[in-house]
Amino acid sequence: MLTFNPDKAHCTGCAACYSACPTHCIRMKADEEGFLYPEASEACIECGLCEKVCPAVTQENAATLEHQKAFAALSRDAGIWRRSASGGAFSEVCRLWADRDTLIVGAAWDGLRVHHIGVTGFENIAPLCKSKYICSAIEDTFIEIHEALKTGRKAIFCGCPCQVAGLKAFLRKDYENLLTIDLICHGAGSPSVFETCMKSLSSFLGGTVTAYQFRAKRKHFEVDYLSRVTTQSRSRYIVQDPYQQLFLSQNALRPSCGKNCKYRDPHRPGDITLADFKGLTTVFPDLTFQKRNWSTIVCNTQKGEQAISGLEERMEMRPCNLSDIVKHNPLFARQTWFSQDRDAFFHDFIAAPEKAIGRWTVPPSTFKPSLKRRLINLLPTSLLRFVSKMYHFVRH
Template sequence: MKIFESKNNCCGCSACEQICPKNAVKMEPDNEGFLYPVIDGSLCVECGACKNVCAFQNDYEKNKSQKAYAVKHKDFDTRMTSRSGGVFIAISDFILEKNGSVYGAAFDDDFSVCHIRTTNKSERDRLKGSKYVQSDVKDTFTSVKNDLKNGMYVLFSGTACQVAGLKNYLKNTDTSKLYTCDLVCHGVPSPKIWKEYLSHCEKKYKGKVTNADFRDKTLGWKAHQEAIWIDNNKHILREYTYLFYENDIERPSCYNCKYTNLDRPADFTLADFWGIDRIVPNFSDNKGVSLLLINSDKGCELFNSINNEIDFVECDINKSIEPNPNLSRPTAKPKSREAFWIYYSKKGFEKTLKKYYKKIVIKRIKKRINAKYKSIVKKV
């Protein structure tokens, strides 16, 4: 039995592992650090459950985005500690108030990223903020199923491929109390590179990582840099961010993503509201605005119940998604990707970071000079 033919066709959601009735499928990291299902032939009975559940290779439940809103959580601290406008907190508070469970991506003790189950606000706050690395969903699909069977309200948040995987996994379960949020996603970077980067920071600053923020907002929502705390001292850095945006470290299936459109697997889609200054002038204060797409009647009902927690403006859906490229196409696979990973496997992370960071900085400086030159020529 083969679950996938090419790495372009496996998003690593782990539905196949969790559905296997014989525990014959295990998610294991490849040499880039991404998880893929591996079948133990001695346990497999060739029932085909693993292939049938795959949302990436088969079809998925499609909800057409119906409405678009610009949203800011009314609580300023909530917004500052969230990636965008903090709409996720308002949605998840609704579920927690019904004694439900909220699932999403959190840092583990060693700052690796994995999905966890939370049932109160302080645990749920661990889900706040975007972690620009692929989250390991572990056994959360099984746990969601148990919660639903026990009659609980459940909110599951994650990338669109994770939500689609969960929905296929739950095909024979009553999902009337399940709510889902997917993210607009540029692509998920390698967990191995993230770990290497943290070790690099520990060596460089001679201490232990005590906190991390992939997108520190102190210079504003639009600025993009990471913050790494070593022994509680904060360092604002750009090395990981630059690697992320060069697209060499994303999962192979991300360049082949089938969720970069308005056929969404979830009830809600969350994103940064790029272009807000043009679309709703004076709504943004550069502290974060969420783009919220509502994709189902269930989502619409929940949204009506959280109105008091948020400031919002309804927007034209087509205009709202236009500045967000990953709602119309997947991130392109760079020509440099293969060379990046060959260099890394031969020379290790430190040399790779040094080489690629220098290259990226030079590229960015050249781009800025070119843009300045063009604007001067235009003026003349």
């Protein structure tokens, strides 16, 4: 047994305990809601290391605030933008900081499940790109990173802030050759709920879903939560699919993603924080009519700041105040509370999964872009910037 009891309201599933256990007697096991929690076997020698590294129990070392600098950023490379959830900051930071031998670790699909994997060099990061709004299994990637760092290789880790905190707690010392990137985090959803939603989507589409993409983009930006769903016979763009409804309403999130999440705080565990740039047109009125969505980049440490030095060659960068991020993307610094619906949903889900999805969601629809969006996407960017400036001038 574990020598401590990480309760479900606090355990983030970061796998620091699993990675640190000297006897490898911990396995990460899914509970009935589908979230992974550590469970130790009888081989446990009660050394207490799992408790020592657990960020839910200890205070992890968060960044000081003295170097925090914020930017809106958009990749100048249309291909990078398209394969990213926001403006492509993750890819561009990796391209700038990594060398050919750098181990880059992030979340990737494994069929319809999500887990962290390591790839070598920027050229191989495509599977890590784009958000997958499901709890990602860390598996052995912390151990892989530790091995790489010890041999002097550079490593980048990108994940939810609780996962970055877990990695740092597991490593228990700073490595100059490690760059950590966290995200402003709404929360991570249940893998089991996602799988059941894919079954219901298969019935809706009349074919088994074989692949799924969050934050899908066609040629230009159209809508924030578009998904691309692939069945054996074709791919379709869907809005408001059942999983996205449950994710956005917070009903399918991990218990630790509620009021106890201690990572919605300006003291971030990562050297860099990435997110969508919310309120873009308010902060930068000349970007009112945009064909692309932008990233937020916040440098939390000196290392983070050095890592993005020169990024303006690859990304359009606009410095902004940290208060703009706090105001328009409040999860950067403010807690969120689940409604009572979360418990009611999981109560139904555990009893009868597919029925619960039907009861708690409305049918999805296939996507048609609005007329305004189609018009914006037809016009050249330079003209859109000019129109934005004129529009802002007339309004104010």
